[in-house]
Amino acid sequence: MVALRPWVKPKIVKKRTKKFMWHQSDRYVKIKYNWQKPRGTEDTVCRRFKGQILMLSTGYGATRKQSTCCPRLRSVSSKNHEATAERASQLALRVTNPNARLCSKEN
Known part of the structure; x- marks a missing residue:
């Protein structure tokens, strides 16, 4: 006979609560706040340098x-x-x- 186990409610994990912002949108008014993927070959965000803003990825889902x-x-x-x-x-x-x-x- 199988023992009854209590139903475990899964804890909702928010991996990141802050919004992802577009690179240098805090510096210039003409650049909107909404996330845009950096496409430059020498972009520091795309190369994931330390101290830069975080880049959006599927791991945050x-x-x-x-x-x-x-x-x-x-x-x-x-x-x-x-x-x-x-x-x-x-x-x-x-x-x-x-x-x-x-x-x-x-x-």
Whole structure:
């Protein structure tokens, strides 16, 4: 007989919370803040020199379970929470907090 084990909830690991910024966007107004990949052969960010800004890569991505999960927003009403929970179960989607704002209707 197999022993019952408690379900272990996977901890959500945020590998980086700061946004990746475009190289030298802090220095010039004409360069926007949004990330652009450096394409120069002598670019210090592309060559990953010490002290430079970090370059975006696939290693910063979330796990498959975490990235395919549907988040629950705080600004959604309880009626809409219930409707989205039903729809997610029909589509077989995983929701982060499916029982949020749902209280028992016995009272």
